[in-house]
Amino acid sequence: MQIYRGHVLVCAGTGCVSSGSRKVKAEMEKQLEAFKLEQEIKVVETGCHGFCEMGPIVIVYPEGIFYCQVKSEDVKEIVEEHLLKGRPVKRLMFKDRITEEMVPHYNDIDFYKKQNRIVLRNCGFINPENIKEYIARGGYEALAKALTEMTPEQVIEEVKASGLRGRGGGGFPTGLKWGFARAAKGDKKYVICNADEGDPGAFMDRSILEGDPHALIEGMAIAGYAIGADEGYIYVRAEYPLAIKRLKIAIAQAHEMGLLGEDIFRSGFNFKLNIKEGAGAFVCGEETALIASIEGRRGEPRVRPPFPANKGLWGKPSNVNNVETFANVSKIIAKGSQWYASMGTEKSKGTKVFALTGKVKNTGLAEVTMGLTLREIIFDIGGGIINNKKFKAVQIGGPSGGCIPEELLDLPIDYDSLIQAGAMMGSGGLVVMDEDTCMVELARFFLNFTQLESCGKCTPCREGTKIMLDILERITKGEGKEGDIELLQSLAETIKSTALCGLGQTAPNPVLATLRYFRDEYEAHIKEKRCPAGVCSALTSYTILEDKCKGCTACARVCPVQAISGEVKKPHKIDSSKCIRCGACMETCKFSAIIKK
Amino acid sequence: MGNCCCGGNCQDARLKEILEQYKGMDGVLIPVLQKAQELQGYLPEKTLRTIADYFDMPYSEVYGVATFYAQFRLIPSGQNVIKVCTGTACHVRGGQKILDRVCSELNIKPGETSADGKFSLEPVACLGACGLAPVMMINDSTFGRLTPAKVSEILAKY
C-alpha cells in the first residue's frame, strides 16, 4: 500500500471551482512532480468547505494549514516552501479580520470556531468521489447497526427521541412523519429526498450533495428500512450539475460494495435509489408538487390530506424529507438519540446549517447548535458587516421568511422563536443587510420572486400576490397612496389563510415583517416620496459636487446614456432627464465628487 | 452538421432514439423534454407534437409541462447564454446593476436574444454561488464578485 506523508486538499465545490480551483489542482500535481514529491504527497479533491468567499481553498495535512484565495501562480511556493522545506507560506493564510494576524490552522479561524459541524462533518475533509474515505470516517456503520441490531420500529423511536425536525422549512418532527409512512398500508412505499433547493440564498444542500453524498444515501437507506420502502428518489435541481455527477458516482459505488441493492448486510432489506432532475420551478419544493413533477406532470401542489405518507408517489405511501434532514440521520443512529437531544433548545434539537450571505464579511456555510443567537452568527462567525457599515436587518428563511431587525439580534434561534418574531427557519438562508438596503424595495423583490414562481393553480396566490406586487411597485416608484399600507396588510392576511400550499401561505411574510419593523420606511416612500436608504431609483438623483470635481471626464466616459457633459478639467454636470440612475458614474469617480440623494 | 448525409433527418432520427429509450416507462416526460432540448437547444412545436404522439398524450399536456418549467425554451437561444443571478444574496450586493449593465451593453431585455444572435439573456433565481455575489454565468463558466465595469470586460471577450 502507498503511504503518503502529506495530503493536500483542494476544494472542488461550485464556489471554489468558479474561483479557479481546477487550475490550482492541475498546477499542484505538476509542481509535486517537478519537485519529485508525487510519491510522498497526495492531492485530494474535496467538496465544499462552506467558506466560499475565501476560495479557492487548499488545506495541507497532517498539520491542517489553511490556505485561501490560492491562485495557480502561488502553487509553486506552497510546494517548494511548505511541502518540501516545511515552512508554511504565511502570506496565503487566512488573515483575521479584527486582529489582522495570520491564522494558520483551520480550526482556529473564527468562522469555524463557533460552529458545530455534524451535518457538514465530512464536507471539505473527504474526497466525495471515493466511498472508502466516507467509510474511514465511520460511514455506513449506522446502516449496519439499524439493519442488524434494530427493528424498524426501534429506528423510528430513536429518531423521534432525538427530537430531529425537518430541516427544509416546516420543521415537522421527522420521527413522527416516518411513523405515519410506516403505519400506512401498502405493498410498495417510497422514500423521497427533496434536493430542489430553490430558495435563493441557500446552498447548504448543494454542499452536502457535492461534499458528502454518502451521508444522504445512508440516511435515505435507513429511512427506507424504517418505513418499509425498497426504493427511493432524489429530486435534484438541474442547476446543480456537479451535485448530480457526484451523486451518480456515489450511488454506483454503494451498489458495487453491496451497501445498496439486494439483501443489504444479509438482513433481507433491499433498497435502490433513482435520481430525478428538476427543471426549474420553485414550487416543486412543496412535497405534493415535487411528487407531481417526479411523475412527469406540471409541478402543481394539491390539497392535503391525503398526505404523501398515505398517498404519495404513484399513489403509494411516501416519505419526503430534505437533504439536511437525511444527513443528520446516520449520526443519530450511530451515536444515539440522547447524544443528539443533548444539543439545542427545548423544542429544537441538534444543529442547523445556515447560508450566511449578503453584506457580511465572511460569507459561507455555518453549522451551529440550535439556540445560538443571531448576533453570534453574524458578528462572531460572519465577522460583522462589510466596510463596517451599520447593520440593519437580516432576512431569514428566504422569500417565505421575514426580516429581523437589530433589536432582536440576541434572540436565540430555533424554529419557534423565529415564527414568533415573524420570520421562519425555512431552509436556513441568512441574508444580512446594511443601512444601504431599502426594506420596501426588498419586500418588492421577494414578492416579485414568489409572484413569478406562483404556479397559478389557486386564486389567492395567483391574483393576490400580483396585486400586492403592483402596490409595492407603485410605492417604490414614488406613486404610493394613503391606504396602501392597510390594503397590503389585509391582502396579506387573506392570502396567508386561504392559499393552497406553503408557497402562497408564506409569500406575504416578507411584506408583513418589513411592515412590522420598518413601517417608517414605507411611510417615507408614500408620504414624503423619499427613499431613506437611497435605493429606489425613481426617488433618488445623482449630483456632481462642483468643488470636488476635477473634470477628469471618467464619469462622462462610463455613462451609458451620455447624460454627463462638461469640458476637460472643469466641473461636469448630470442631466437628470437623461440619467437612468445606474450609479456607474459614482463608482468610477476617484474624487468622491458624485453624491446620491 | 455540415457533412450530414441523411437528408437533414439526423435530428429526427436522434429524437426517435431518445423516445425509444423511455418507451413504456412511467413519469418520463420531463427527462424526455430535457434530452430533446439538449439536441436542438430549444423545443420547437414539431418536437413537442412528435413527443405527444409517441407517448399517446394530448398535445396540451406536453405543452403544459414544457411551459411550466423555467428550464424549457420554446424559442431558439443565442450562441451564448448569459444567466444573471437575481437571487437575494446577489440582489443585496448589487445584482440588479449587473443585469442592467448586460441589458445596456447588448441592447436587449431579459429573456431576449441579441440582434446578431450572439447572446441571449436569462435572469435566474439563484446559482448557489452566493459567497461570490453578485454572480453571472455565460454558458458553463461562472463569474463572481462582479461590478458593472467587469461585466463589460467579460462580454467583450465573447
Place this chain on the structure above:
Amino acid sequence: MIIKTAEDLKKVKEEALDEATARINDGTQIMVGMGTCGIAAGARDVMAKIMEEVGKRNLKVAITWTGCIGMCEKEVLVDVIRPDSKRITYGNVTPQVVQRIITEHVINGNIVEDYVVGKLDK
C-alpha cells in the same frame, strides 16, 4: 469487495484509515526538520526511510515536517511525539538510526537515549 457483515465494513474501514492516516490520526507523530540545513544534512533520505518503515510495518503514524529548528549542527533532527508522553527530539539522525527509532520508540515506547538532544513537555 462486497460488504455483507459489520466485520466486512470494519475491514474496509481499517484499510481506508491506513490510506488516510495523514488526515485522520490521533496517535503518534514523527516530525522531520526539513530546513535548508536539514536537507543539506540528508533529511530527504531520512524522510524516505521513515516513510518506507512506516509503510512496511503498517503503522498509524502521522509524518510531518517542519522548517529549521535552530540546532543546525545536530541536523538531521527528528521529533517523535507519542500520545501521553514527552516530545523527544533526536539529533544526527541517519537512515540507520531511523530503524532503531521506529522499532524501539515508536512501536515499543522505549526512548533511544543515545541520540536524544531534547525532551519537551507538550
